Amino acid sequence: MSDHHVYKKLELVGSSRTSIEDAIENALATASESVQHMDWFEVVETRGHIVDGKVAHYQVCLKVGFRISGS
Amino acid sequence: MSDHHVYKKLELVGSSRTSIEDAIENALATASESVQHMDWFEVVETRGHIVDGKVAHYQVCLKVGFRISGS
Amino acid sequence: MSDHHVYKKLELVGSSRTSIEDAIENALATASESVQHMDWFEVVETRGHIVDGKVAHYQVCLKVGFRISGS
Amino acid sequence: MSDHHVYKKLELVGSSRTSIEDAIENALATASESVQHMDWFEVVETRGHIVDGKVAHYQVCLKVGFRISGS
Amino acid sequence: MSDHHVYKKLELVGSSRTSIEDAIENALATASESVQHMDWFEVVETRGHIVDGKVAHYQVCLKVGFRISGS
Amino acid sequence: MSDHHVYKKLELVGSSRTSIEDAIENALATASESVQHMDWFEVVETRGHIVDGKVAHYQVCLKVGFRISGS
Amino acid sequence: MSDHHVYKKLELVGSSRTSIEDAIENALATASESVQHMDWFEVVETRGHIVDGKVAHYQVCLKVGFRISGS
Amino acid sequence: MSDHHVYKKLELVGSSRTSIEDAIENALATASESVQHMDWFEVVETRGHIVDGKVAHYQVCLKVGFRISGS
Amino acid sequence: MSDHHVYKKLELVGSSRTSIEDAIENALATASESVQHMDWFEVVETRGHIVDGKVAHYQVCLKVGFRISGS
Amino acid sequence: MSDHHVYKKLELVGSSRTSIEDAIENALATASESVQHMDWFEVVETRGHIVDGKVAHYQVCLKVGFRISGS
Amino acid sequence: MSDHHVYKKLELVGSSRTSIEDAIENALATASESVQHMDWFEVVETRGHIVDGKVAHYQVCLKVGFRISGS
Amino acid sequence: MSDHHVYKKLELVGSSRTSIEDAIENALATASESVQHMDWFEVVETRGHIVDGKVAHYQVCLKVGFRISGS
Numbered sequence: 001m002s003d004h005h006v007y008k009k010l011e012l013v014g015s016s017r018t019s020i021e022d023a024i025e026n027a028l029a030t031a032s033e034s035v036q037h038m039d040w041f042e043v044v045e046t047r048g049h050i051v052d053g054k055v056a057h058y059q060v061c062l063k064v065g066f067r068i069s070g071s
Numbered sequence: 072m073s074d075h076h077v078y079k080k081l082e083l084v085g086s087s088r089t090s091i092e093d094a095i096e097n098a099l100a101t102a103s104e105s106v107q108h109m110d111w112f113e114v115v116e117t118r119g120h121i122v123d124g125k126v127a128h129y130q131v132c133l134k135v136g137f138r139i140s141g142s
Numbered sequence: 143m144s145d146h147h148v149y150k151k152l153e154l155v156g157s158s159r160t161s162i163e164d165a166i167e168n169a170l171a172t173a174s175e176s177v178q179h180m181d182w183f184e185v186v187e188t189r190g191h192i193v194d195g196k197v198a199h200y201q202v203c204l205k206v207g208f209r210i211s212g213s
Numbered sequence: 214m215s216d217h218h219v220y221k222k223l224e225l226v227g228s229s230r231t232s233i234e235d236a237i238e239n240a241l242a243t244a245s246e247s248v249q250h251m252d253w254f255e256v257v258e259t260r261g262h263i264v265d266g267k268v269a270h271y272q273v274c275l276k277v278g279f280r281i282s283g284s
Numbered sequence: 285m286s287d288h289h290v291y292k293k294l295e296l297v298g299s300s301r302t303s304i305e306d307a308i309e310n311a312l313a314t315a316s317e318s319v320q321h322m323d324w325f326e327v328v329e330t331r332g333h334i335v336d337g338k339v340a341h342y343q344v345c346l347k348v349g350f351r352i353s354g355s
Numbered sequence: 356m357s358d359h360h361v362y363k364k365l366e367l368v369g370s371s372r373t374s375i376e377d378a379i380e381n382a383l384a385t386a387s388e389s390v391q392h393m394d395w396f397e398v399v400e401t402r403g404h405i406v407d408g409k410v411a412h413y414q415v416c417l418k419v420g421f422r423i424s425g426s
Numbered sequence: 427m428s429d430h431h432v433y434k435k436l437e438l439v440g441s442s443r444t445s446i447e448d449a450i451e452n453a454l455a456t457a458s459e460s461v462q463h464m465d466w467f468e469v470v471e472t473r474g475h476i477v478d479g480k481v482a483h484y485q486v487c488l489k490v491g492f493r494i495s496g497s
Numbered sequence: 498m499s500d501h502h503v504y505k506k507l508e509l510v511g512s513s514r515t516s517i518e519d520a521i522e523n524a525l526a527t528a529s530e531s532v533q534h535m536d537w538f539e540v541v542e543t544r545g546h547i548v549d550g551k552v553a554h555y556q557v558c559l560k561v562g563f564r565i566s567g568s
Numbered sequence: 569m570s571d572h573h574v575y576k577k578l579e580l581v582g583s584s585r586t587s588i589e590d591a592i593e594n595a596l597a598t599a600s601e602s603v604q605h606m607d608w609f610e611v612v613e614t615r616g617h618i619v620d621g622k623v624a625h626y627q628v629c630l631k632v633g634f635r636i637s638g639s
Numbered sequence: 640m641s642d643h644h645v646y647k648k649l650e651l652v653g654s655s656r657t658s659i660e661d662a663i664e665n666a667l668a669t670a671s672e673s674v675q676h677m678d679w680f681e682v683v684e685t686r687g688h689i690v691d692g693k694v695a696h697y698q699v700c701l702k703v704g705f706r707i708s709g710s
Numbered sequence: 711m712s713d714h715h716v717y718k719k720l721e722l723v724g725s726s727r728t729s730i731e732d733a734i735e736n737a738l739a740t741a742s743e744s745v746q747h748m749d750w751f752e753v754v755e756t757r758g759h760i761v762d763g764k765v766a767h768y769q770v771c772l773k774v775g776f777r778i779s780g781s
Numbered sequence: 782m783s784d785h786h787v788y789k790k791l792e793l794v795g796s797s798r799t800s801i802e803d804a805i806e807n808a809l810a811t812a813s814e815s816v817q818h819m820d821w822f823e824v825v826e827t828r829g830h831i832v833d834g835k836v837a838h839y840q841v842c843l844k845v846g847f848r849i850s851g852s
Contacts, residue, residue, distance in 0.1 A: 004591075004625065006598040009579040013078040013136060019305055021729055023075075024758075025765060030077040030140040032763025041765075043756040046327040048308075050348070053316025055309060055325075057075065064760070065581060069598040082577040084633060090234055092161055094572075095190075096197060101574040101637040103195025112197075114188040117256040119237075121277070124245025126238060126254075128572065135192070146378075146412065148385040151366040153293040155349060163232055165288075166261075167268060172290040172353040174266025183268075185259040199288065206263070207368060211385040217520075217554065219527040220510040224435040226491060236430075243432040243495040270430065278510060282527040295364040297420060303731055307359075314361040314424040330753040332734075334774070337742025339735060339751075341359065374447055376658055379687075380694060387692025396694075398685040401469040403450075405490070408458025410451060410467075419689070437506040439562060445660055449501075456503040456566040472682040474663075476703070479671025481664060481680075483501065516589055518800055521829075522836060529834025538836075540827040543611040545592075547632070550600025552593060552609075561831070587802055614824040616805075618845070621813030623806060623822075643804075643838065645811040648792040650719040652775060662714075669716040669779040696714065704794060708811040721790040723846060733785075740787040740850040767785065 005070035007039065012064060015057045020046060023060040037067040076141035078110065083135060086128045091117060094131040108138040147212035149181065154206060157199045162188060165202040179209040218283035220252065225277060228270045233259060236273040250280040289354035291323065296348060299341045304330060307344040321351040360425035362394065367419060370412045375401060378415040392422040431496035433465065438490060441483045446472060449486040463493040502567035504536065509561060512554045517543060520557040534564040573638035575607065580632060583625045588614060591628040605635040644709035646678065651703060654696045659685060662699040676706040715780035717749065722774060725767045730756060733770040747777040786851035788820065793845060796838045801827060804841040818848040 014027025024041065032038060045061040085098025095112065103109060116132040156169025166183065174180060187203040227240025237254065245251060258274040298311025308325065316322060329345040369382025379396065387393060400416040440453025450467065458464060471487040511524025521538065529535060542558040582595025592609065600606060613629040653666025663680065671677060684700040724737025734751065742748060755771040795808025805822065813819060826842040 003585055004583045004594050006583070006595050007581040009581065009629070011080040011082075011134070011579075013080065015075045015077070015141075017074060021765070021768070026075050027077050028760060028763055028765065038760045038763060040759050041757060047325060049324055050312060050322045053312055053322060055305070055312065058305070061080070063579070070583075082579075082631070084575040084577065086572045086574070086638075088571060092197070092200070097572050098574050099192060099195055099197065109192045109195060111191050112189060118254060120253055121241060121251045124241055124251060126234070126241065129234070132577070145372060146370045146381050148370070148382050149368040151368065151416070153295075153347070153366075155291040155293065157288045157290070157354075159287060163268070163271070168288050169290050170263060170266055170268065180263045180266060182262055183260060203293070205366070212370075216514060217512045217523050219512070219524050222508040222510065222558070224437075224489070224508075226433040226435065228430045228432070228496075230429060239430050240432050274435070276508070283512075295366075295418070297362040297364065299359045299361070299425075301358060310359050311361050331751060333750055334738060334748045337738055337748060339731070339738065342731070345364070376694070376697070383689060383692055383694065393689045393692060395688050396686060402467060404466055405454060405464045408454055408464060410447070410454065413447070437508075437560070439504040439506065441501045441503070441567075443500060452501050453503050473680060475679050476667060476677045479667055479677060481660070481667065484660070487506070518836070518839070525831060525834055525836065535831045535834060537830050538828060544609060546608050547596060547606045550596055550606060552589070552596065555589070615822060617821055618809060618819045621809055621819060623802070623809065626802070642798060643796045643807050645796070645808050646794040648794065648842070650721075650773070650792075652717040652719065654714045654716070654780075656713060665714050666716050700719070702792070709796075721792075721844070723788040723790065725785045725787070725851075727784060736785050737787050771790070 006068050007065045008068045010035065010064045010066070011044070011061065013059055013061045015048075015059045017057055020058050020060055023058045024062060027060065027062055028064070031064055035064070035066050038064055039067060040065045077139050078136045079139050081106065081135045081137070082115070082132065084130055084132045086119075086130045088128055091129050091131055094129045095133060098131065098133060099135070102135055106135070106137050109135055110138060111136045148210055149207045150210045152177065152206045152208070153186070153203065155201055155203045157190075157201045159199055162200050162202055165200045166204060169202065169204055170206070173206055177206070177208050180206055181209060182207045219281050220278045221281045223248065223277045223279070224257070224274065226272055226274045228261075228272045230270055233271050233273055236271045237275060240273065240275060241277070244277055248277070248279050251277055252280055253278045290352050291349045292352050294319065294348045294350070295328070295345065297343055297345045299332075299343045301341055304342050304344055307342045308346060311344065311346060312348070315348055319348070319350050322348055323351060324349045361423055362420045363423045365390065365419045365421070366399070366416065368414055368416045370403075370414045372412055375413050375415055378413045379417060382415065382417055383419070386419055390419070390421050393419055394422060395420045432494050433491045434494045436461065436490045436492070437470070437487065439485055439487045441474075441485045443483055446484050446486055449484045450488060453486065453488060454490070457490055461490070461492050464490055465493060466491045503565050504562045505565045507532065507561045507563070508541070508558065510556055510558045512545075512556045514554055517555050517557055520555045521559060524557065524559060525561070528561055532561070532563050535561055536564060537562045574636055575633045576636045578603065578632045578634070579612070579629065581627055581629045583616075583627045585625055588626050588628055591626045592630060595628065595630060596632070599632055603632070603634050606632055607635060608633045645707055646704045647707045649674065649703045649705070650683070650700065652698055652700045654687075654698045656696055659697050659699055662697045663701060666699065666701060667703070670703055674703070674705050677703055678706060679704045716778055717775045718778045720745065720774045720776070721754070721771065723769055723771045725758075725769045727767055730768050730770055733768045734772060737770065737772060738774070741774055745774070745776050748774055749777060750775045787849055788846045789849045791816065791845045791847070792825070792842065794840055794842045796829075796840045798838055801839050801841055804839045805843060808841065808843060809845070812845055816845070816847050819845055820848060821846045 016022035087093035158164035229235035300306035371377035442448035513519035584590035655661035726732035797803035
């Protein structure tokens with residue numbers, strides 16, 4: 001069992017008033033409170049809310065992979 | 072951190088003998104026993120089992136988004 | 143020019159408290175106030191809002207094709 | 214050969230004046246006249262015809278799986 | 285009719301010399317001159333022109349949803 | 356605002372008895388009666404009607420991009 | 427049963443030395459020898475063989491819908 | 498007619514207790530009992546049943562192309 | 569509630585030095601330590617690492633469905 | 640090594656003022672100046688530029704497979 | 711040959727510690743060392759590595775089109 | 782430049798008489814003769830030729846990523 005890893009993927013949506021990158025970091029910061037060994041993310045969808053003709057929040061849906069077995 | 076939300080998505084499959092809408096409600100009813108702050112769903116796939124040439128169960132795969140951070 | 147048609151497609155989102163079919167009809171009813179010669183629709187996405195663990199609104203995104211040339 | 218099954222999939226389009234579920238049942242009812250051992254269906258596409266700004270027919274494209282080998 | 289909304293989606297391409305976010309804002313700024321009640325956007329595609337081996341313009345294709353019925 | 360452009364995309368379906376290219380040209384000819392600054396098209400879907408085992412009409416769904424801001 | 431139709435879809439690949447349209451017609455001509463009531467087609471994929479740096483055959487994969495119930 | 502071919506595609510699901518390749522071979526073996534001139538296959542989906550935390554059956558959905566015209 | 573089931577889907581990535589099937593089994597073995605009633609899997613993506621021009625690890629991303637309600 | 644082939648795929652965009660087929664031939668003609676053993680192509684995307692409401696150039700993106708090993 | 715262009719597309723993955731835009735620029739800077747006439751890019755996938763619950767590197771997969779014929 | 786990498790992706794098709802894994806290894810073995818620093822692969826498509834109702838060759842299309850900048 002020492003020669004292979006198993007990972008689990010979570011699907012999260014982070015938001016930010018300022019940028020796509022900040023929305024990703026916000027999602028990771030919240031996830032890291034309860035999930036260990038986070039290893040990679042994949043952006044699934046980028047969207048956002050509009051208020052008064054401007055972006056109010058970017059919303060980035062991402063999958064996060066973290067190791068659950070192997071070391 | 073008060074100006075943004077983070078959401079998590081679950082993927083569920085609900086089933087029903089009667090309708091697509093009922094299969095969605097059944098999935099949500101079960102999920103709501105253990106998940107709080109459910110906010111939206113997205114239908115991913117609609118399928119079903121056939122018995123004697125008729126629909127025996129509708130099976131609806133859906134993603135459910137719920138808030139895990141921000142208020 | 144009499145032997146061919148040209149169509150335009152609109153993308154709409156209808157909503158309903160009761161069913162997917164009703165959300166489609168609501169979108170068509172609103173569109174028909176300003177669009178003539180609507181001919182077909184295609185469901186693009188089905189989703190909805192959740193309140194208290196139950197479907198509050200079905201939201202159906204659909205494309206609607208209507209004739210703009212030819213008779 | 215007794216320990217495995219082989220299935221074939223048909224692609225059908227059923228229609229109905231009343232609902233998506235009824236269009237599915239209509240497709241299955243017709244298919245069951247000539248196909249045995251139908252086991253499951255998958256909805257591929259949902260669309261319809263519009264007359265006078267209302268749904269005239271729902272048209273549901275579905276794949277139907279039925280067993281052709283194994284018992 | 286007061287208990288449901290109908291939305292329409294526009295498909296736009298915004299461009300910017302500086303960033304993806306700025307291309308989105310540029311598209312929304314132009315759209316807001318003629319469209320009211322814009323509510324959300326979805327990024328469909330991100331691309332751009334290259335001049336002298338550098339990004340000359342980011343081009344972001346997005347869908348914009350705005351309310352056309354319900355209040 | 357002079358250093359960037361904003362485009363809008365329309366979705367059209369053109370038809371022709373003779374060829375895919377002619378269906379595209381027919382859609383553009385009709386659109387050009389009311390739309391200015393059309394710049395590019397993308398074929399989304401190619402289909403058609405069959406009569407007596409032959410193609411009666413090619414139907415080509417295309418998106419058309421046209422400039423709405425910038426010069 | 428007189429108020430609805432059921433269709434079946436076949437998936438075919440036609441080929442031609444000359445054009446995409448001719449490959450479609452060749453597929454329909456062969457199918458029409460054994461299938462009645464063919465109503466529409468959808469192009470699924472366009473590809474071909476290359477010989478000496480030129481197109482030797484266009485190969486067009488298409489789905490053909492034909493009525494199996496209702497009149 | 499001697500200078501072009503027409504092919505038809507079937508969609509099958511084969512299963513096997515041992516491997517993905519064996520599931521493909523099982524589907525082809527059953528299809529070959531009634532279909533001639535099978536020429537190629539394309540894997541569409543790979544899935545399976547789980548019993549006691551182990552793969553009980555691999556299930557491979559594949560399309561099979563076979564020649565119906567031309568020699 | 570006895571006449572319908574609700575399932576949840578997990579997304580996992582299993583790896584193996586030897587084969588795609590072994591990577592699937594490794595993912596299921598790890599998941600079965602904490603998840604009960606696993607019923608089916610769907611392969612989402614197959615990839616791997618390369619070392620010295622050879623496959624070092626197959627990595628198979630799969631979704632696993634397990635029953636959370638109904639008996 | 641004599642019992643198997645390895646192919647490489649290139650992605651090209653050909654253009655033509657006259658037709659989709661001509662754009663494909665133009666891409667192949669240019670590629671054949673530097674690539675040998677080209678065997679097949681797959682159309683990935685069809686688009687074009689519009690000038691004065693007419694197609695100025697068809698642009699066809701295609702993948703071209705050519706043999707790099709085996710004889 | 712003077713009235714049409716042929717382009718080739720490369721697929722690249724650029725990375726950056728700071729932003730998605732910077733990862734794109736890094737990929738283009740490296741490609742421009744050996745490729746001339748680069749004209750446009752298309753973002754195919756956005757992902758990244760996570761270290762200590764934060765984005766360590768953004769990784770952006772993009773296709774780059776460059777002219778290989780016509781002037 | 783020392784803090785980021787740039788990768789290029791090749792698209793290959795490997796074949797094998799025996800298994801999907803062997804087709805992948807065959808593609809990598811051929812690519813490794815001319816490409817250095819190959820790091821990962823992604824399976825894009827699995828298909829094959831059929832002779833006498835059995836798999837004659839598995840054909841696996843894969844993308845291979847290799848480092849072209851950074852160390």
